[in-house]
Amino acid sequence: MSVMTLPSAMVDLNQSFQTKEEAIRFCGRKLVDAGCVEEDYIAAMIERNEMLSVYMGNFIAIPHGTDEAKQYVKKSGICVVQVPEGVNFGTAEEPQIVTVLFGIAGVGDDHLALIQQIALYCSDVNNVVLLADALTKEDIIRQLQTT
Template structure:
């Protein structure tokens, strides 16, 4: 599944293929499974040179896929050549902390729905 996530980022022009290898390396360092059926695969800090622009993908697996001993329904691959991804991770953590919001994200059917759920609240 990490290969598929990396291919998405390469396909949208956000990364070089070498970034995908760094996603595998990150997974060996620390699992990117976040709980509640979500994973956020991303590369190592050393791989930032292979990122052309900050981007994220959104892959849904309605039947679930095995991910390091867990079942994942949504993978959100992230590419960033700076610390921009920290805000994305924070927003995602907030969504996952609320079971109702996590379920909405899991069942989102459009990019707009995903972005609305991950957008920071006004004033944050």
């Protein structure tokens, strides 16, 4: 599975979250609803962010579960959530504003491959801007297919 096989049902535009936990739960819910993970994976996504922030710089975050949560992954999946107003993954003193979330669940080594693919694509902040400014799900899918 690669970022290139992204069904439009796994893309959400114009979302708004008060907290990073709310944003992570939203991503987890998408993965549960798509049959990628069991319900318990959502709590593991929150736990993973508490252990080590899933903020990756360049306005993106990649919420995913802990290593122990691999048992809850049924199939690899990814969702992309656009947050135009941004959500803070840092602190009030040191904000880390995220405008694009990539929620992922990976079977076996897919997990690392997905993170690497996303991180590489988003290392160019211009790519992130294109995703953050996209007006349709198709725009986002098209952008990610060019990777």
